[in-house]
Amino acid sequence: MKASPAEALAGFIEVKATRLGGPSWRVRVQCVRRPLAPLLLEGRAATPALARRLALVFSLCPAAQACAWESAAELALTGVLSEKRRKARAAALQLEALGEHLRRLAIDWPAAFGLASAAEGRALQALSTLRARALAASGMTGSGLEALLSEALAAARSILPIGKKACLALTEALSLEEVMERLGSLPAPLDAVMQRLQRLPGRLGRSRAPWLDIGSKAARLELAPAMKAPGFSPAPRLLGRPAQTSALARRHQAPVLADAARRTSGCFTHSLAQLLELELWSRGLEPPQRLLCGFSPEPGTGVSFAATARGTLAFRTRIERGLVREAACVSPTDWNFQPGGAAEEALGAIEAPDQEAWLAQARLVLLQLD
Numbered sequence: 095m096k097a098s099p100a101e102a103l104a105g106f107i108e109v110k111a112t113r114l115g116g117p118s119w120r121v122r123v124q125c126v127r128r129p130l131a132p133l134l135l136e137g138r139a140a141t142p143a144l145a146r147r148l149a150l151v152f153s154l155c156p157a158a159q160a161c162a163w164e165s166a167a168e169l170a171l172t173g174v175l176s177e178k179r180r181k182a183r184a185a186a187l188q189l190e191a192l193g194e195h196l197r198r199l200a201i202d203w204p205a206a207f208g209l210a211s212a213a214e215g216r217a218l219q220a221l222s223t224l225r226a227r228a229l230a231a232s233g234m235t236g237s238g239l240e241a242l243l244s245e246a247l248a249a250a251r252s253i254l255p256i257g258k259k260a261c262l263a264l265t266e267a268l269s270l271e272e273v274m275e276r277l278g279s280l281p282a283p284l285d286a287v288m289q290r291l292q293r294l295p296g297r298l299g300r301s302r303a304p305w306l307d308i309g310s311k312a313a314r315l316e317l318a319p320a321m322k323a324p325g326f327s328p329a330p331r332l333l334g335r336p337a338q339t340s341a342l343a344r345r346h347q348a349p350v351l352a353d354a355a356r357r358t359s360g361c362f363t364h365s366l367a368q369l370l371e372l373e374l375w376s377r378g379l380e381p382p383q384r385l386l387c388g389f390s391p392e393p394g395t396g397v398s399f400a401a402t403a404r405g406t407l408a409f410r411t412r413i414e415r416g417l418v419r420e421a422a423c424v425s426p427t428d429w430n431f432q433p434g435g436a437a438e439e440a441l442g443a444i445e446a447p448d449q450e451a452w453l454a455q456a457r458l459v460l461l462q463l464d
Contacts, residue, residue: 107431109441111452117445119452123438125328125431131409135421140167140413149229155402157190157228161386162400162409162423164232169388169396170413177382178235184382185239186231187401188375189246193224194403195341195372196253198461199284199365206461207290209283220249243379250376267349270357273366288369291362297443298455299360299462301436305346306332306339306406306429318391321410321422329432330424338436339405339429340463342367344384360440361462368403395420402426404464430463437463 105127112120134151135144144167145160152159161183168175200217204210227246234242268276277288307313313332320326330337345351345367355363374380388398394414400407405426412420431437440459446452 117447119444121438121442123431124433125428127328129327131421131423135418138418139416140418155190157186157232158400158402158407161186161232162398162407165386165388165398166396166409166411167413169390169398170394170411173390175388180382180386182234182239183232184385185243185379186228187385188380189224189231190228191401191403192250192372192375193221195368196250197221199368200253202461203287204283207287209286217253220253223249247376270353273354291365292358294359294361296359299440299459300443301338301439303336303338303436303439305343306337314389318397321424327424327428330428336432336435337429339426340364341371343405345370361458364462405429427464
C-alpha cells in the first residue's frame with residue numbers, strides 16, 4: 095500500500111499480528127519514520143528561531159521538542175546548561191507533560207471504556223491553558239515565570255482535586271489493596287477508569303525491556319555517538335538491547351508501584367505512574383535536573399534528554415561556525431515501537447480467540463504506550 099503524503103513525511107507504525115493457533119499470536123512491530131531533525135535543522139543558523147520552527151512543526155509535545163533542541167544547542171556552544179534557562183525549560187516540560195497525563199486519564203481512558211465524563215469540557219479547557227503556558231514558559235524567568243506557573247497549576251488542580259485520602263506519594267510503601275482503597279476517592283470518571291484498569295488481565299501491557307536510564311554514564315556515552323547513525327532513530331538500542339521509556343520508566347523504583355507491577359497489568363501500572371506524576375506535578379515544580387539534563391561529549395556537540403508524558407526525548411546536535419552540521423532526535427515512540435521492543439512484546443503477549451478480540455486488547459496496550 096502506498097503511503098499517504100502525511101505518512102511519507104512523518105512516518106507511521108506498522109503492526110502485523112498473525113494467529114498461531116488457539117489464543118496465541120505472533121506480532122511484529124516496525125516504526126517507519128523519516129528522520130525530521132536533519133531535514134528541519136541541518137545547514138541552518140543555530141538561532142532561537144529553530145526552536146520556534148520545531149514547536150510549529152510538531153503537534154505532539156511541541157514544547158519538549160523546542161526545549162530539547164535548545165538545550166542540545168546550548169551544550170554544543172557552551173558545554174554547560176544555564177541553570178536559569180534549565181529551570182524555565184523544565185517548567186515548560188512539566189506543564190506540557192502534566193497536560194498530556196490529564197488528557198490520557200480524564201479523556202482518552204474514559205472514552206476507551208465507554209464512560210461518560212462530565213469533566214471533559216473542563217479538562218479540555220485546562221489542557222488548552224497548560225499547552226499555551228508550556229510554550230510560553232521556556233522563554234520566561236523570575237516573577238513572570240512564577241505567575242505563569244501558578245495559573246497553569248491551578249488549572250490542573252481544578253480537574254484533579256485530590257484530597258489527603260487519595261494522596262499517593264511516590265515515597266510511600268503501599269500495597270495494591272491500599273492503593274485501590276485510596277483510588278476509590280478519586281473524582282469521576284477517574285475512579286471508574288482505575289477500577290477497570292485494575293481488573294484487566296495481569297499479562298496485558300507488560301514488557302521485560304530494560305528501562306531507559308539517562309542517568310547512567312555508560313548509557314549516555316553509548317548514545318552520544320550512536321545517535322549519528324542514520325538507522326539508529328527507527329531502531330534505537332541501549333547497551334545492545336531495546337529499551338522502554340515512559341512515566342513508569344521514570345518512577346519504576348517508587349515503592350508504591352512495586353506491588354502493583356507484580357500483580358496487575360502493564361496498563362494499570364503505567365496509568366498509576368501517570369497519576370502519581372500528575373498529582374506530584376500539580377502541587378509544584380519538580381527539580382529541573384529530573385526533567386532536563388545533558389552533556390557535551392566533545393566541543394561543538396551537545397546531547398540533551400527531556401522528559402515528556404510518553405518518556406524520554408533525546409536530541410543530539412553538532413554546531414560548527416554558527417551552523418547546524420548534524421542533528422538527530424530519538425523520541426519515546428522510537429524507543430517503544432522498535433522491532434523486539436516494549437510494544438512488540440506487550441502486543442505479542444495478548445491472548446485472544448479471534449482478530450476482533452485481539453484488536454480490542456491491542457487498543458488498550460497502544461493507549462498505554464503512546
